[in-house]
Amino acid sequence: MELPILKERDRIIQAVSDNPVIVVVGETGSGKTTQIPIFLYEAGFAESGVIGITEPRRVAATSTAKYVAGVIGSTPGDLVGYQVRFDDETTVGTALKFMTDGILLREFQIDSNLSRYSVVLIDEAHERSQNVDFILGLLKDLLKRRRDLKVVVASATIDEQKFSNFFNRAPVINVSGRMFPVEVVWGKEDVDEEMIVEVMADAIAEIHRSEPEGDILSFMTGEDQIRRVVESLERMKLTDLVLVPAHASLPWEEQQKIFASYPGKRKVIVATNIAETSITIDGIVYVVDSGFIKQMNFHPESGIQSLDVVLHSKSGCEQRRGRAGRTQPGKCFRLYAESDFRERPQFTEPEIKRISLAGVVLAMKDIGIDKVEEFEFVDPPSREAFHEAHETLIALGAIQRGSHGLTDIGKMMAGLPLEPRIARMIIEAEKHGCTKDVATIAAFLSGRQVFARPKGKEIQADRAHVALKNPASDALTFLRVWDKYEDSDFDNQWCYDNFLNARVLREVDDIRYQLFNILESYGFEPTESSDTAVIAKAVAMGLAYSLLEHRSRHSYGGVLRQIDDVFIHPGSAIFGLSNSRWIVASEVVRTTKTYARGCTEVKPEWLPDMAPQHFKRGEPVVARYLKGAESAVISKAVLDGYGHELGSSEESVPVAEAIAIQKARVRDAESKGLLKLTFHNEASGRYSFTASFVAEAGGKRYKASYHAKVEEGVPYYCKVVDTYLGQTTVEPVFQVFAFNNPAPSPGQPLSSVEELAQKRGASLGRQ
DNA sequence: CTCTCCCTT
Numbered sequence A: 001m002e003l004p005i006l007k008e009r010d011r012i013i014q015a016v017s018d019n020p021v022i023v024v025v026g027e028t029g030s031g032k033t034t035q036i037p038i039f040l041y042e043a044g045f046a047e048s049g050v051i052g053i054t055e056p057r058r059v060a061a062t063s064t065a066k067y068v069a070g071v072i073g074s075t076p077g078d079l080v081g082y083q084v085r086f087d088d089e090t091t092v093g094t095a096l097k098f099m100t101d102g103i104l105l106r107e108f109q110i111d112s113n114l115s116r117y118s119v120v121l122i123d124e125a126h127e128r129s130q131n132v133d134f135i136l137g138l139l140k141d142l143l144k145r146r147r148d149l150k151v152v153v154a155s156a157t158i159d160e161q162k163f164s165n166f167f168n169r170a171p172v173i174n175v176s177g178r179m180f181p182v183e184v185v186w187g188k189e190d191v192d193e194e195m196i197v198e199v200m201a202d203a204i205a206e207i208h209r210s211e212p213e214g215d216i217l218s219f220m221t222g223e224d225q226i227r228r229v230v231e232s233l234e235r236m237k238l239t240d241l242v243l244v245p246a247h248a249s250l251p252w253e254e255q256q257k258i259f260a261s262y263p264g265k266r267k268v269i270v271a272t273n274i275a276e277t278s279i280t281i282d283g284i285v286y287v288v289d290s291g292f293i294k295q296m297n298f299h300p301e302s303g304i305q306s307l308d309v310v311l312h313s314k315s316g317c318e319q320r321r322g323r324a325g326r327t328q329p330g331k332c333f334r335l336y337a338e339s340d341f342r343e344r345p346q347f348t349e350p351e352i353k354r355i356s357l358a359g360v361v362l363a364m365k366d367i368g369i370d371k372v373e374e375f376e377f378v379d380p381p382s383r384e385a386f387h388e389a390h391e392t393l394i395a396l397g398a399i400q401r402g403s404h405g406l407t408d409i410g411k412m413m414a415g416l417p418l419e420p421r422i423a424r425m426i427i428e429a430e431k432h433g434c435t436k437d438v439a440t441i442a443a444f445l446s447g448r449q450v451f452a453r454p455k456g457k458e459i460q461a462d463r464a465h466v467a468l469k470n471p472a473s474d475a476l477t478f479l480r481v482w483d484k485y486e487d488s489d490f491d492n493q494w495c496y497d498n499f500l501n502a503r504v505l506r507e508v509d510d511i512r513y514q515l516f517n518i519l520e521s522y523g524f525e526p527t528e529s530s531d532t533a534v535i536a537k538a539v540a541m542g543l544a545y546s547l548l549e550h551r552s553r554h555s556y557g558g559v560l561r562q563i564d565d566v567f568i569h570p571g572s573a574i575f576g577l578s579n580s581r582w583i584v585a586s587e588v589v590r591t592t593k594t595y596a597r598g599c600t601e602v603k604p605e606w607l608p609d610m611a612p613q614h615f616k617r618g619e620p621v622v623a624r625y626l627k628g629a630e631s632a633v634i635s636k637a638v639l640d641g642y643g644h645e646l647g648s649s650e651e652s653v654p655v656a657e658a659i660a661i662q663k664a665r666v667r668d669a670e671s672k673g674l675l676k677l678t679f680h681n682e683a684s685g686r687y688s689f690t691a692s693f694v695a696e697a698g699g700k701r702y703k704a705s706y707h708a709k710v711e712e713g714v715p716y717y718c719k720v721v722d723t724y725l726g727q728t729t730v731e732p733v734f735q736v737f738a739f740n741n742p743a744p745s746p747g748q749p750l751s752s753v754e755e756l757a758q759k760r761g762a763s764l765g766r767q
Numbered sequence B: 001c002t003c004t005c006c007c008t009t
Helices: A004-018 A032-042 A058-072 A101-110 A130-145 A160-166 A196-210 A223-236 A252-259 A314-322 A338-342 A358-367 A383-395 A408-414 A420-432 A435-446 A458-466 A474-487 A492-497 A502-521 A532-542 A604-610 A655-671 A753-758
Strands: A021-026 A050-055 A080-084 A087-089 A096-100 A117-122 A150-155 A172-175 A182-186 A215-219 A241-246 A266-271 A284-289 A292-299 A304-311 A330-334 A548-552 A555-558 A566-568 A582-590 A594-601 A616-622 A631-639 A645-654 A675-678 A702-705 A715-722 A728-735 A763-766
Touching (some): A004 A021, A004 A032, A004 A172, A032 A050, A032 A058, A032 A096, A032 A117, A032 A150, A050 A101, A058 A087, A058 A096, A096 A101, A101 A130, A117 A130, A130 A160, A130 A358, A196 A215, A196 A266, A196 A284, A223 A266, A241 A252, A314 A330, A358 A383, A358 A408, A358 A420, A383 A420, A420 A435, A420 A502, A420 A532, A435 A502, A435 A532, A474 A492, A474 A502, A474 A532, A474 A594, A492 A502, A532 A604, A604 A631, A604 A645, A645 A655
Parallel strands (some): A021 A172, A050 A117, A080 A096, A182 A330, A215 A266, A215 A284, A241 A266, A284 A330, A566 A594
Antiparallel strands (some): A292 A304, A548 A555, A555 A566, A582 A594, A616 A631, A631 A645, A702 A763
């Protein structure tokens, strides 16, 4: 049978010649993906530049390039080339370039005029991925500058009017498909989420009993539902039935079963949305559709995401139906009523309206688009989404409040193929000499789930994972996994034994090297640190905007944003082990609860750097004083917005400055009537004091005893602090040295506030 | 306190 699109060859070529933009609507099997590029090439459009074709997935870009190369009589990488992440098979002679849409976006960042291209074809535009929507906006803008550029938007469903209107009523060419008819069988009543597993299992059993031979494809929302459907069918003990789950987190061996044929038996694939677009299975005759999907949504007010089970759109359900008619006529059983279907939205909400815009806005600014709110999208995101993107980028230091362009940090972030927050970590790592470590962590954070927990082996998997986990940080856990993987010499068997996903680790390896190359181009030295606190701090700096503070029992709340009732995800390395007051998370997602994933404990002394508007360095304390040295290490308390001391950090200042600070503080303390305490040796060997105090305690007298090893005769200034627990304690505000006392030998620290802090717990009783 | 669709630079 001849491809239907061949009949439209001349019309398509003519329309492209006459118009800057055309929209081609072709059903599955129309051959538009392979044929339109060939038409354009044969019509001479490659003479003035490259014909670029974008695909949403890597396999689609590489496999169609190989197919078209065969038709034209070229080898891939010559006349017909492809470029996807990690794999560039193009040369200067490449006239037809297939690529993922992410690659075309990169090219916009390098050359916003796309000067090399004569034609750009955006395939699968109906999927409305974030990248496609961004590219369509960029192309509309570019067409004002490049009158010679030709754009072809290829879409599978009936969304063509929207695209046509967006591009000033561009002509639409319809190409019929080569689909076999698929009869729809409607459900009698609406089924809710609770009942759907049993209803699905019963429907599959009934089809198996009453319908002629042919494989079945069932659509459910997630791994858990799939498992329950399979278990339910197994209990029915049906004969000649093979049950095959299909979802993204399946190990490689299991995935192969999806495509295998089982002679004499009926194959039943119970799948997530992976089978709607990403994988195509031959020989499906029956589709059973639950009508639900899991969808990620982003909430700009709080910065959290939610993974929700929602009713699938009409176009999505139609796409599922089409999976049955690829090789012969089929049937689609919908487990919902026709009246319910009619009330559903026509299309799935485009991704650009359901994600954080921070990465898109960063890329826009990098391309030179300053007025981002005026950028024309097919479906413009909300004002709140733009506001969130701005605030996030300001918090990361990529832009400055009140100015349009990117900072130097922002420019470097935009060059890294990572989410802005993850990119920010690496910039921070450069300052602290741990770029290799943090780039490795970034590769893990941007990749897929590395810890595998196969069905039936959960206990063995958990046991293997415990040995790899760092109880203070998922980021440091990733670093440990990487070190062990290197020690194993990148051994697949080691991955298998330790229940780690080997494919993900190989991808991490590729991402690492890509990042190293980019960092080298920035002039960053590849550095490693043995200090895990330094590495963790760089990670925390990137995630500072999602700083979480412990609230009650197991729940955390946002410090910089309004986020409440967040729980550490059970899959996190710090789950059940952390008692840190602050943590950061790489992701906050609401499912059954709001969970923080990718967690790292935060030390109090990092807080003034992470959130300067909420945490300040307090009054300085001279902790160490070296005679004859040019500088002294002073320790600054970390105070929260109420003046509570949360920790301390050290910095080096000239000795003269340290002395000046001290003297000023002594005067200041005395003027405020702060208590001066002098420690005296007791026979027990302990130091203690009894103090009377009036100045800051509302006229009440306090008796305090403090057990700590401190220098005899050293005076301390103290203040009464009402802590957040509601208990009153006496804390040293700073230590005063007598400068005419014999100085300690160089390098010998005097007793420090840290030491006191460890022994904190002054017992107090009111008189 | 107990677990998440799919992609991609």
